[in-house]
Amino acid sequence: xxASALTAAADVxxxxxxxxxxxxxxxxxxxxxxxxxxGMSASAAALEQSISELDAAGLxxxxxxxxxxxxxxALPPLLSHSPAALLAALRDTKGLPPAAQLIAAEPLLLxxxxxxxxxALDYLEPxxxxxxRSAAEFV
Numbered sequence: 001x002x003a004s005a006l007t008a009a010a011d012v013x014x015x016x017x018x019x020x021x022x023x024x025x026x027x028x029x030x031x032x033x034x035x036x037x038x039g040m041s042a043s044a045a046a047l048e049q050s051i052s053e054l055d056a057a058g059l060x061x062x063x064x065x066x067x068x069x070x071x072x073x074a075l076p077p078l079l080s081h082s083p084a085a086l087l088a089a090l091r092d093t094k095g096l097p098p099a100a101q102l103i104a105a106e107p108l109l110l111x112x113x114x115x116x117x118x119x120a121l122d123y124l125e126p127x128x129x130x131x132x133r134s135a136a137e138f139v
Contacts (some may be wrong), residue, residue: 011044012079016068019051019061025069032072036079043079050078057087058100067107074107081113089114093121 012033016026036043051061059067068075077083086109090099103109112120 012047015044015047015051016065020065021069025072028072029068029075032075033079036076046080046082047078050083053082053084053087054100054103057091058098059103063100063104067104071107074110077110083110085114086110086112086117089117093117 013026013030016029016033021029033043033047051064054064055061087099090096090102090109096102109117
């Protein structure tokens with residue numbers, strides 16, 4: 001079991017290296033990944049899928065590497081679930097900038113799912129409606 005956990009941790013680390021994470025950022029992210037819930041091998045597969053989906057949405061792997069180095073707390077969601085629903089919700093919300101642009105500006109958006117995103121936009125709506133703007137325009 002310990003050997004398979006080490007192999008799985010190396011898999012996540014190799015995915016991070018492949019997208020360009022290096023040095024102290026790589027060490028911090030690998031430590032964070034090791035503490036993530038779920039199996040590390042499943043996490044490596046989920047990370048690969050997340051990278052692919054974010055790349056398709058316009059957030060290139062090298063930009064993602066820089067984003068993760070700057071904000072390590074954005075990594076655990078990428079290890080545990082696909083960002084596809086979040087990306088679709090961002091894309092489908094009228095008035096929002098492209099998802100890649102929003103995530104690059106605020107990496108912790110990756111910690112939301114589509115339901116939490118909708119709740120956050122609904123929460124903001126009354127505060128920005130006074131200025132005759134939608135929450136999407138405000139964002």
